[in-house]
Amino acid sequence: MSDLLRAIWENAYGLLVDDGSLAIGALAAVAITWLFASIAAESAERLGGALLLVLVCALVIANLYAAGRNARRRIS
Amino acid sequence: MDVLNLAVAAAPSFIASSVEFVEALTIVLAVGTTRGWRGSLAGTALAALTLAVIVTVLGVALVTYVDRHVLQLVVGVLLLLFGLRWLRKAILRYAGVVALHDEELIYRREVAELRAQGLRKKEWDWVGTVIAYKAVLLEGLEVAFIVIAFGAAGVAAMNAAIWGAIAAGVLVTGIGVALKHPLTRVPENTMKFGVGAMLTSFGVFWTAEGLGIEWPGDALSLFAILGVILVVSWVSVRMLAAMLPSGARVEARNV
Numbered sequence: 001m002s003d004l005l006r007a008i009w010e011n012a013y014g015l016l017v018d019d020g021s022l023a024i025g026a027l028a029a030v031a032i033t034w035l036f037a038s039i040a041a042e043s044a045e046r047l048g049g050a051l052l053l054v055l056v057c058a059l060v061i062a063n064l065y066a067a068g069r070n071a072r073r074r075i076s
Numbered sequence: 077m078d079v080l081n082l083a084v085a086a087a088p089s090f091i092a093s094s095v096e097f098v099e100a101l102t103i104v105l106a107v108g109t110t111r112g113w114r115g116s117l118a119g120t121a122l123a124a125l126t127l128a129v130i131v132t133v134l135g136v137a138l139v140t141y142v143d144r145h146v147l148q149l150v151v152g153v154l155l156l157l158f159g160l161r162w163l164r165k166a167i168l169r170y171a172g173v174v175a176l177h178d179e180e181l182i183y184r185r186e187v188a189e190l191r192a193q194g195l196r197k198k199e200w201d202w203v204g205t206v207i208a209y210k211a212v213l214l215e216g217l218e219v220a221f222i223v224i225a226f227g228a229a230g231v232a233a234m235n236a237a238i239w240g241a242i243a244a245g246v247l248v249t250g251i252g253v254a255l256k257h258p259l260t261r262v263p264e265n266t267m268k269f270g271v272g273a274m275l276t277s278f279g280v281f282w283t284a285e286g287l288g289i290e291w292p293g294d295a296l297s298l299f300a301i302l303g304v305i306l307v308v309s310w311v312s313v314r315m316l317a318a319m320l321p322s323g324a325r326v327e328a329r330n331v
Contacts (some may be wrong), residue, residue: 022164023311026156029281035304037287048289053280060160064312067198070320071173 021068029055084295085233088278089226089240092271095264096215096222097248102179102258103211106186106206109256115201118206127216130237135224135233139234149286151228152279158221159275166269167309171316183258219245225275228282273309 033052037045089104100120108116138147168174193203223241251259280301281291291297 019161019164022160023157026160027153028108029155030153030287033284033289034287037289045288046290046292049280049284049291049297052284052289053304054165056156056160056276056280057304060163060167060308061312063164065144065319066170066175067168068316069162072320 019063019067021066022059025059025063026056029059083236084298085226085229086236086240088198088254088271088274089223089237090244091267092222092226092275093219093241093244094248095271096219097245097269098179098259098264099182100212100215101248101252102183104187104208105252105256105258106183106190107208107211110187110190111204114203116208119205119210120212122205122208123212123216124188126213127220131223133218135234135238135283136231137229138224139227139231145286146201148282148285151225152284152286154221154223154279155275156279156283158225159272159277159279161303162268163276163309164272164274166265166272167312167316169265170269171313173316173320174276179258179264180260182203198309205317222275225278225282269309272303273305277305 029052032055033048036051037048040048104116104120107119138151142150165174190204190207219241222233223237226235226240248259277298281298286289293300
């Protein structure tokens with residue numbers, strides 16, 4: 001039973017976090033967007049969604065660039 | 077809720093759940109063909125019951141009692157984490173950095189392990205039952221998460237997402253029963269890529285909505301977000317392919 005519960009917990013955690021830096025980066029992107037939405041003027045508030053999208057895209061590219069460098073180092 | 081919003085909940089739920097059902101089916105088939113169908117089907121039925129309880133209790137309670145903005149934010153962030161994890165893995169697979177998911181290989185490995193454990197024909201096969209239960213429950217947890225996430229817009233969206241997942245389950249199970257073989261021809265890796273992009277797009281959309289930010293065109297903006305995510309994914313695949321020598325693959329845990 002404890003094995004099953006552990007497997008469920010590990011699976012649930014693994015669902016969300018595979019690479020710690022990506023997860024932390026995503027949470028940071030959400031925090032930056034929240035800050036922007038709280039302090040921006042009402043007319044600029046609609047840009048919050050675009051900001052989150054840009055941050056997420058930058059995060060994906062940066063994370064995969066680092067992954068590529070790691071992989072290259074292990075191969076060579 | 078209009079047809080577009082219902083389709084937005086049902087279609088991604090159907091595609092994402094199909095991928096998970098294909099993976100669960102591989103294990104259930106492996107158990108059934110090596111150890112007999114009684115234990116395999118009993119484990120599957122018990123897991124399906126457990127999942128139905130989880131989705132009913134959590135899903136309905138969430139969309140009924142939790143404040144809409146709070147729910148959108150929580151689901152959005154979880155979806156963003158979940159989607160980025162899928163997308164990252166899919167991009168690494170497409171760039172040739174990690175091995176593609178091979179259902180046939182997984183099936184053969186599982187069959188070999190199950191045969192090695194031996195079988196007493198007169199006793200109830202608890203090993204087979206537990207393995208099938210665990211496989212369906214763990215893959216099903218992802219389906220439950222997907223359904224709850226895509227159905228976060230409200231009761232109608234939740235129903236649409238549930239029906240999308242049920243349709244996927246019926247279709248995959250039906251084909252699996254007819255073929256009695258893992259669904260190796262399903263373009264699983266391509267589907268995972270698409271699902272990762274969709275989950276990430278929904279994550280961005282719901283998170284912003286949860287923070288009180290309105291999207292131009294409401295749900296229609298999801299298509300624009302998905303387009304951007306797909307372009308970024310393609311750029312990432314090209315970038316990785318250029319960084320690494322062709323044919324070079326490393327263990328997923330090392331990247």
